[in-house]
Amino acid sequence: METKDIPYPKAKINLLTKSVRKITLDDNQVRNHYDKAALRRAPRRTRFHDETFVLKKYHNDIKFTLISTFLPHPASHVQRNILDLCCGQGTDIHKWHKNRVSNVIAVDLSPLAVSEASKRYTESGYQSSGLNVAFHVADIENDDLFVITKGQRFPLVTCFFAIQYFFKDERMLSTLLKHVSDSLLPGGFFVGTCPDAKKIISLITEDAIAFSSPRVLVERMWKEPVGAFGSQVALEIKNTVTWGDNKNRNVEYLVYESVLKKAAQQYGLFPVEWPNLHLLEQTGSQHGLFRGFCPNTRVFGEDKYDLFELSRTYAAFVFVKRS
């Protein structure tokens, strides 16, 4: 059967042109935001029917595929262990189980998110089928991960939908990448997903300050000229942990592919050639890092133009650690 993509009516989106709001961020902004998000977690039975489910499912499928592609082969002598940075509320527990992962060390800044993740893991019953997960509260910027991992090295380090918080300044990104590099076995992979700065900028368009609908908000908070670090953007998706309110916006930073690539190289992390996964675009160039998300308009549905456009701003990245 022939399947055609649906051309979306652009008119449903508001491109706001009012002046940029001033939001003062305190040091605990990110922790507070994710603590609050953990408190309002929806009951599991309602999650499948919510209006942003289609986007969450697509993003989860991408994470699942990346984990299965970059874990060591089951027949190899290397254990299928993962270090998951910025694990949130443990949304990846089922993916680890399905991928027959042996041990996971998972860390996050938000104590309430980690407590929710631990609860979900205990309730999953996966311990008895051989999945061992140790969740820890840690601020990757300021805490010593070595104390948590006890120097263990992993074939796979993941950081899903979170590296954007480390683009506050160069020092913060370097701290994260050093932890990643120190925690990887030679030949191991560092895999993640994040919004791509270039696509965020083109989504908002030049004369607007926000791309918004009742379900999504992407608001320009950076000052021109936009810099490699510290360029703030509010990015929220309804019924996800990113959703905030006027007092408590989810504020992140723009992530540039070239900046990430250059910074990672200093820690022995290099973009890797990887197989064509149907859920993602091909790389733009031979040594390109980002593979854009390419949601299917037909799967997203006619009325989900806002979710479709937002999903398209994300990209996946994979580095290999060279010794």
Ligand SMILES: C[S@@+](CC[C@H](N)C(=O)[O-])C[C@H]1O[C@@H](n2cnc3c(N)ncnc32)[C@H](O)[C@@H]1O
């Ligand atoms: C959008 S959530 C992603 C959660 C999870 N990886 C997922 O894919 O669902 C971003 C997470 O990054 C965490 N985070 C942000 N900055 C952090 C830091 N400095 N150290 C540890 N975790 C951090 C937040 O607490 C939050 O749980």
